[in-house]
Amino acid sequence: DAGVIQSPRHEVTEMGQEVTLRCKPISGHDYLFWYRQTMMRGLELLIYFNNNVPIDDSGMPEDRFSAKMPNASFSTLKIQPSEPRDSAVYFCASSPAASTNEKLFFGSGTQLSVL
């Protein structure tokens, strides 16, 4: 299996632009998570899905952020409009239905820089 696949690996954009991050989870995994990693705040859970349904989005920082999972093999995290403080590494992770926290597989992340 190729693992969790994220794209792009790096994104540089200007303030005010729309940014879309993409994730393909491991086939057969029912849970998908979006995390954000910064030096100041560490690793934060933004939102997670179970069977394509958003379960908890309490970590989404504000209305500029939105996430979708239209099917079991694809999810997007969108920031519109982007701001410099959104610069971070964004990780997607997936997990099978059982033992969620013990079988969490992370993608390699998207390094986002908003100028």
Add this chain to the structure above:
Amino acid sequence: GDSVTQMEGPVTLSEEAFLTINCTYTATGYPSLFWYVQYPGEGLQLLLKATKADDKGSNKGFEATYRKETTSFHLEKGSVQVSDSAVYFCALSDQGGSEKLVFGKGTKLTVNP
């Protein structure tokens, strides 16, 4: 709410030195505890885990013991290698079956030859 506190890094050691990375937690109930490792340019990987008090998790020469009395889960390795250079994250999930993991801020380890 639940939280995890790790020792501040970075930590720099010579090859074959002993490693300890401290981790303490605050949680209601009896959480499961984890150590994740992040190698340069990669996502996090589960290193080891412990699900109840006095359990010892171990993997690749690393070990950590779930100490309920001190609310700690310190990571140790007797002899580090250059290939152990990475960022290490302590994490917990609560007993209530939440799918959320709460992570510490991470400790960067550099091992020099």
